[in-house]
Amino acid sequence: MDNIDRQAAFREAMAKDNERREQTQAARARLAEIVETTGGNMRARGRIKEEKALNWVYRWGWSTPGIIDLWCGAANRNTSTNLVKKGLLKTTETGWDGTKNRPKKILTLTDLGLCFAVEKATNLVKYKGSFSSINLLHLRHYFYAQLMTLNAVSNGEIIDFQTEAEFNEKSEKNEKRPDVLWHLPSGEVTGVEVELTEKHGHDLLKFVDDSTMQLYMDEAQTGHAPLFTRLIIASTSQGILKRYQAAFAPGLETRQPVKNEAGRWVSRPSGWKIPRDIVGKISYRLLD
Numbered sequence: 001m002d003n004i005d006r007q008a009a010f011r012e013a014m015a016k017d018n019e020r021r022e023q024t025q026a027a028r029a030r031l032a033e034i035v036e037t038t039g040g041n042m043r044a045r046g047r048i049k050e051e052k053a054l055n056w057v058y059r060w061g062w063s064t065p066g067i068i069d070l071w072c073g074a075a076n077r078n079t080s081t082n083l084v085k086k087g088l089l090k091t092t093e094t095g096w097d098g099t100k101n102r103p104k105k106i107l108t109l110t111d112l113g114l115c116f117a118v119e120k121a122t123n124l125v126k127y128k129g130s131f132s133s134i135n136l137l138h139l140r141h142y143f144y145a146q147l148m149t150l151n152a153v154s155n156g157e158i159i160d161f162q163t164e165a166e167f168n169e170k171s172e173k174n175e176k177r178p179d180v181l182w183h184l185p186s187g188e189v190t191g192v193e194v195e196l197t198e199k200h201g202h203d204l205l206k207f208v209d210d211s212t213m214q215l216y217m218d219e220a221q222t223g224h225a226p227l228f229t230r231l232i233i234a235s236t237s238q239g240i241l242k243r244y245q246a247a248f249a250p251g252l253e254t255r256q257p258v259k260n261e262a263g264r265w266v267s268r269p270s271g272w273k274i275p276r277d278i279v280g281k282i283s284y285r286l287l288d
Contacts, residue, residue, distance in 0.1 A: 049079050051120050054088060057109050058117035059163045060146055061129045064103040065091075067146050070154075080107060088113035094139065101288070103143055106134070125165040144194045144287055145179040148234060158182040158190075167227065176210040181228055191228035194287075195235045198243065202257030202265040208247045209254045212274055215281050234285040241284045250276040 049072040056071050057063050063071075065080040072079045083089040089107045098104030108129040109117055118124065152158045160183040167181055178191030191214070199207055217226035233244050252274050255267040 046082075049073070050083060050088070051116075053079050053083055054109065054113055054117040055120060057089065057107060057129065058114070058121060058127060059125065059166060060142070061127065061163075061165060062106045062108045062134060063146060064106055064143065066103075067143075067150060068107060071150055083107075083113070088116060094136070101143060101147075102140060106139070123166055125163075127165075141194050141196055142179065144196070144234065144236075145192060148192060148194070148285075148287075149180055149182070152182060157184075159185050176214040176227070178228065178231070182232075184230075188230055189228045190230040190232055192232045192234065195233055195240055195244070196237075198237075198240050202267065204243075204247060205255050205257045205267050209256050209270060211282075212248070212254055212272075212278070215278065216275065229281070231282045232285060233282065234287050236287045238286055241286060245284060248274060248278060248282055250274050250278055 053068045053072050056068060068080040068083075069078070080089065084091055084107070087110055090110050091105050091107060093105055094103055096102035096104055109127065114127055114129075117127075149158075149161050153161070162181040162183070164177065164179065168177060176191070178193050180192045182190040182192060184190060191211075193211075211231055214226050215229060215231060219225050233241065235241050235244075254270045254272055254274060256270050257265050257267050260266050
């Protein structure tokens with residue numbers, strides 16, 4: 001091969017080498033761009049999950065690691081764990097073993113977490129999330145209320161909800177206050193009552209009378225809209241649900257509990273019978 005052929009071959013080899021180098025640099029630049037964009041998106045998604053978690057705890061007062069991570073769509077409890085590490089949530093042992101829907105730990109907002117939650121909150125509430133302010137007798141009760149609400153949002157049964165802290169101050173005096181309000185896609189509002197223990201005597205009479213009056217409240221007469229127009233009664237006991245079904249039987253006259261002169265509870269007829277269409281207003285759910 002003469003010198004001209006060698007020079008041509010050399011120039012061709014150099015050109016191909018430069019082309020490969022440019023392609024490599026372009027690929028590396030594109031990869032860096034993808035990594036930066038993906039990383040930014042991941043950080044943004046992480047912030048959204050954290051804000052969502054803090055908002056949930058702010059609205060309910062407390063929650064559990066399992067509920068928080070399900071709510072945020074996080075695997076391996078990374079959202080709740082990270083928020084504890086960052087000092088935005090704090091963990092408290094309940095003394096339960098974590099079985100049979102008895103949460104072993106609960107999460108509440110730290111002072112810093114409360115500041116962040118308030119910054120992003122649409123509606124402000126009076127936050128009372130210290131463990132000392134939580135009634136342990138009601139802990140499992142509200143655990144079920146949270147879990148039911150989480151599932152209802154996830155499966156599209158409801159489009160929004162209001163916790164007691166959110167509607168309590170807006171409700172009228174002596175108005176029946178459920179555990180949580182669910183806003184349905186139809187525009188109706190359902191009250192949810194979790195009943196894990198059986199009501200007796202004046203407590204049962206009052207529950208039936210108050211609930212029925214709320215379901216059939218005349219807005220034109222009272223001057224304000226009812227909190228809810230449907231009711232869900234949920235319990236882990238089929239017996240408790242049957243007792244409520246019997247107490248809300250159409251045609252029964254409700255009775256109002258009052259104290260007599262001796263200070264003892266007695267009942268008196270209300271003069272008002274439970275309408276037949278109440279079967280379409282109240283539903284009963286058996287909890288696991």
